[in-house]
Amino acid sequence: MTSTGDYSSKTIREQAARRRTFAVISHPDAGKSTLTEALALHARVIGQAGATHGKAGRRATVSDWQKMEQERGISISSAALQFEYRDAVLNLIDTPGHADFSEDTYRVLSSVDCTIMLVDAAKGLETQTMKLFEVCAHRNIPIITVINKWDRPGLEPLELMDEIRERTGMLPTPLTWPVGASGDFRGVLNRADGTYTKYTRSDGGASIAGEETMDAEAAEALEGDAFTTAVDESELLEMEEQNHDQESFLAAKSTPVMFAAAVLNFGVHKILDTLVDLAPPAEPRTDKNGEPRPVDAPFSGFVFKVQAGMDANHRDRLAYIRVCSGVFERGMVVTHASTGKPFATKYAQQVFGRDRAVIDEAFPGDVVGLVNASALRVGDSLYLDKPVEFPGIPTFSPEHFMVIRAKDSSKYKQFRRGIEQLDHEGVVQVLRSDLRGDQAPVLGAVGPMQFEVAEDRMVQEFNAPCRLEPLPYTIARRTTEECVPTLARERSVEVLSRSDGELLALFSDRWRLQGVERQHPELVLEPLVVS
Numbered sequence: 025m026t027s028t029g030d031y032s033s034k035t036i037r038e039q040a041a042r043r044r045t046f047a048v049i050s051h052p053d054a055g056k057s058t059l060t061e062a063l064a065l066h067a068r069v070i071g072q073a074g075a076t077h078g079k080a081g082r083r084a085t086v087s088d089w090q091k092m093e094q095e096r097g098i099s100i101s102s103a104a105l106q107f108e109y110r111d112a113v114l115n116l117i118d119t120p121g122h123a124d125f126s127e128d129t130y131r132v133l134s135s136v137d138c139t140i141m142l143v144d145a146a147k148g149l150e151t152q153t154m155k156l157f158e159v160c161a162h163r164n165i166p167i168i169t170v171i172n173k174w175d176r177p178g179l180e181p182l183e184l185m186d187e188i189r190e191r192t193g194m195l196p197t198p199l200t201w202p203v204g205a206s207g208d209f210r211g212v213l214n215r216a217d218g219t220y221t222k223y224t225r226s227d228g229g230a231s232i233a234g235e236e237t238m239d240a241e242a243a244e245a246l247e248g249d250a251f252t253t254a255v256d257e258s259e260l261l262e263m264e265e266q267n268h269d270q271e272s273f274l275a276a277k278s279t280p281v282m283f284a285a286a287v288l289n290f291g292v293h294k295i296l297d298t299l300v301d302l303a304p305p306a307e308p309r310t311d312k313n314g315e316p317r318p319v320d321a322p323f324s325g326f327v328f329k330v331q332a333g334m335d336a337n338h339r340d341r342l343a344y345i346r347v348c349s350g351v352f353e354r355g356m357v358v359t360h361a362s363t364g365k366p367f368a369t370k371y372a373q374q375v376f377g378r379d380r381a382v383i384d385e386a387f388p389g390d391v392v393g394l395v396n397a398s399a400l401r402v403g404d405s406l407y408l409d410k411p412v413e414f415p416g417i418p419t420f421s422p423e424h425f426m427v428i429r430a431k432d433s434s435k436y437k438q439f440r441r442g443i444e445q446l447d448h449e450g451v452v453q454v455l456r457s458d459l460r461g462d463q464a465p466v467l468g469a470v471g472p473m474q475f476e477v478a479e480d481r482m483v484q485e486f487n488a489p490c491r492l493e494p495l496p497y498t499i500a501r502r503t504t505e506e507c508v509p510t511l512a513r514e515r516s517v518e519v520l521s522r523s524d525g526e527l528l529a530l531f532s533d534r535w536r537l538q539g540v541e542r543q544h545p546e547l548v549l550e551p552l553v554v555s
Contacts (some may be wrong), residue, residue, distance in 0.1 A: 031351045033320035036387060040306040040319040043389025044299050045115040045346070047132050049160070050142035051150035055172045059142060059286040059295075060105065060118050066232060066292045067109040104344060104391040112300045115391050127420040127450065127470050128329070131402055133159050134417050135328040135346040137389065138303040140295070141169045141279070145178030145206050148187050157192055164276045168298060169196065175285035178206035182257060185266070188279065195278040197268045198261060200294055202283040203247055203254045209285055210247055212294070213254040215261070216268075219243075220251060223290040233289040274304055306389030309348040312415045319388040323350035323358065323408040327400050328417065330449045341445070342373075343397035350408060352386040361405035361413040371395035402450050421552035422453050422468030425495040425530060426475055428482075429464050435488050436463065442486035447523050452478050455520035455528060466495065466520055468528075497530035499537055501549040510547060514540055528552075 050056045105116045117136055119129040133139070139160050143149060149157075160167055171184060179187075181202055188196040200212035203220060211222035220243030224234030243251045261267070272278040280298060284291030308316035309324075317324055329344040345352075354372040359365070372383050373393040386392045394400065403416040430439035443465060447454035452475070453468035460466065469475055475492055482488045497518065503511065504527065508519050516532035517540060529549060531537040541549060 036320040036351060039387035040389060042111065042113050043115060043306040043387065044112055044138065044303045045117070045136050045306060045389040045391070046138040046140060046299065046303060047117045047119050047129075047136045048140045048142055049119060049129065049133075049153065049156040051144065051147070051152040054142045054144045054147075054150070054153070055286045056142055057118070059140075059170070059172065059284075059292075060116060062286045062289050062292045063114075063116060063296060064105060064107060065289065066296055067107045067114065104393070106391065109296050110300050113387075113390070114296075114299060115389060117391065129156060130159055130420070131328050131417050131450070133163065133165065135326075135344075135391070136165065137306060138166045138168065138299070140299075141167050143169060143171050143184070143188075145171050145173045145184070145283075146176060148179055148184060149191050154191065161192070161276060166274050166276050166304060167194065167279045168295075168303065169279045169281045170291075170295060171202075171281065171283045172286050174202055174206050174209040174283045175288055175290065176207055181206075181283070182260070185261070185281070188281070192279070194276070195266060195272070196281045197266050197273075197278050198258075198281040198283075199268060199298060200282045200291065201254050201258045201261075203243070204250045208250075209283075209288075209290060210250060212283055212291060213243075213251070213258055215258050218255075220247070221294075222246070223285075223288070225288055231289075233292075235293065268302075270302065273302065306347075306387070309414065311412050317349045317412050317414075319349050321349040321412075322410045323352055323356070323406075324348045324410075324412045324414075325352065325392070325406050326414045327397075327402055327404045327406075330397070330400065330402055341396055341398055341448075343394045343400040345392045345394055345406065347386050347388050347390045347392060348414065349388055349412075352390070352392055354382070354384045356408065358406045358408050359411070360399060361407060361411065363399070365399075367397075367399065367406060369394060398448075401448060419450070419453065419524075419552065420470045421500050422470060423498055423500075424469045424472050424475070425455075425497045426467050426469075426492045427460070427464050427495060428467050428478070429491045429493070431489040431491050438486045438488040439482070439490065442482045442488045445486070446478050446481065451481070454523055456523075457518070457520045460520075467492075468500065468522075495530070496532050498533055499531045500528045500552060501531070501537065502552055503527050503529040503550075504548045507547045507549075510544055511540070 048056050048059060105118065107114055117132045119132045141153065141157060169188060185196045198215060200214055202209060203213055204210035211220055213220055218240050219237050221235055221237045226233045268280050269278060273280060280302060282291055282294055284295065306319060308318050310316050325345040325347045327343050328346055331342050355370055357366050357368050360367045373381060373395060383392060405413045430436050443454060446452055455466040455468055456462065467475060467478060479490060479492060482490045503519060511517050511519050511529050516536045518530045520528055520530065522528055
């Protein structure tokens, strides 16, 4: 029997089997941060759920810690929350819901084994939900669907099932079915055994809602036609063979569905139970050569996010590491795969939103925060003993561009340090050229709100007030050094160098791009495709 440090292979496999590492994806304002709070509340990690809309005098959610997040009531950075429920360890990676931060969400999805797709009962599958679903589908990530906000007027439940089936191609297999129409959420029919769970509101949804489970006869006597309707609709699902099948779910061909009202804490226990009972545990992860790394192999992990500015008292940088194999032990010296250099892990922490605690060990599926990890970038791999390198995390193609300049030339040092940090984290893509010089780099972003975050952080964290000026480009293409002279002679075209060494040709619009391609078919102009 092999071993990693003081841990046997059996122990590591058992610990990996306890882990459930998942993310929540949704369109903005579908209730994602509210659900995050509710899950932590029901797991007894926090005593009171926070408000999610940042209104004066109300609590902010644990996972939304940035000032801009709390003011706007949106998530703009991912946060890792770990807690135990029953005999499992749940690692919830909260993600930005706003489309402008989809690149950060994409990185998070590279680190999870399962996702919860949160759907607004009144709006169905919205644009950003579908974009993120496609990323999950591309990676064959199993998806659990939660229909949220059933306490408000919305679509018919059967109509929502049809939409999920038609738009995602997955077969929806409800585990629960609502008793009471949307806006009149009384409880749920548990389809596996026919029992009824009735929910009772708590004060403002800040504490765990009351739940009472009863048999069908008692439920019909209590709820009358509302329960009978739920049973009839469940029988229709039975006829369509829309029943949970674990093999189909793990293959991402079907999706278990539950109904909830996260703001009232209705249906949250069922979501936690489903994660423990059905979601996949940490399993062997495939390296860049397509070979699976066993969970009991020596330690390995990869960086899926870098974040600075979480502690106003210290200008530190936190790298989020997904443990893929073996045991992480604080203080161990591992190898940085891209450089071959040793990397010390003396300052390792477990992260709960903005709050931290020193962590001494972690197992496959866990997320570890490495402090002051200035050498690490998103997509980097770390390993102990047996070399491994996991697939990198591609960047999105930017669609918005701005020049950034320091307002105060005496603070250029702070300005430069801030730009380097934002680039390192992937908040924006930083592009440069000899023509523009280092004092006026170009920022590229997927969405315009990224510029607001960059500007706010430059001021708040680096004391470097700056000025942003929009550029008339909307399309970027990868090109080569040989193509630069020709592109430089074209109007409404500019070539800039990204920090990873890639040359990007920027075009004002697709017609300008098409014109250049027709005129110079020999040029290399490749789309920046996320794979």
